[in-house]
Amino acid sequence: VYSRSRADHVVHLKAVFEVLRKQSLYAKSSKCSFGQSQVEYLGHIITSEGVSTDPSKVRSMSEWPTPTTLRALRGFLGLTGYYRKYVHNYGIICRPLTDLLKKDAFRWNEEADQAFIALKHAMSNAPVLALPDYTKEFIVETDASLTGIGAVLMQGSRPIAYFSKVLAPRHRGKSIYEKEYTALLNAVDKWRHYLQYKHFVVKTDHHSLKY
Known part of the structure; x- marks a missing residue:
């Protein structure tokens, strides 16, 4: 239960407890902290500043030995993939590994x-992501390159999440306009739970996508 102040927290907890009581539901005290x-x-570590990666998981990634088997590589990509929203162009960075x-x-x-070293570095320097504020305007900024597409969801200048995707070889010959448009469609679909029924701003450096 997130609250902006201690006073609000008391009110919010009372509301939660009342719902639990009415529905005859129980919360285990050993699993609760207030x-x-x-x-x-x-x-994930959640604070008033935002959301960050778990330091113990980052340590595991930074100390991961160079994979010598397919199983070891899958383990590394599984761990880093869980935190991909923290890394700009994650999918493009790890393409040589996923290949x-x-x-x-x-x-x-x-x-x-x-790619292995770059991914470790990116994870070790992952930013603190902002917590979404539904009273503020969302911004979607898109990008495209020869081999992939990407986007970032922001409020103000702070990122909430990153998205990236490697393009299949058959799509790499498309125009920058088509790639940027694909990036936008993918980003809006991925973050629709934030953007649906709300006004939001799209930032793109491709003039033909503006209107």
């Missing part, structure tokens, strides 16, 4: 090693 300035939830997951394709090379 009046906390910081909460760990499903591998190795294809059948009979596991051959560690320099490109994979560079």
Whole structure:
């Protein structure tokens, strides 16, 4: 239960307890903590400043040895993938690694090693993401490159989440206009739970997408 002040927190907790009481539901006391300035939830650290990665998970990623098997690589990508919303262009950065997951394709090379190091660095320097404020305007900023598309959901100058996706080879020959438009469609669909039925701003550097 998130509240902006201690007084609000008391009011909010009373409301929650009243609902639990009416529905004959119980909360285990050992699983509850109240009046906390910081909460760990499903591998994320939530504070008044925003949401950040769990330091213990980041440590595991930074200490992960160079994968020598497909299973080890999948483990690393599974761990980093859980935090992909913290990393700008995550999908594009790890493309050399995901390419190795294809059948009979596991051959560690320099490109994979560079991606492995870059991904570790990105995870170690992940930003604190802003908590969404539904009273403020959302901003979607899109981008496209030769091999992929990306976007960031923001409020003001602070990121709430990043999105990126590697384009299939058959789509890489499309125009920048088509790629930017694809990035926008994918981003709006991914973040529709934030954007649906709300006015939001789209930022793009492609003039033909403006109106």
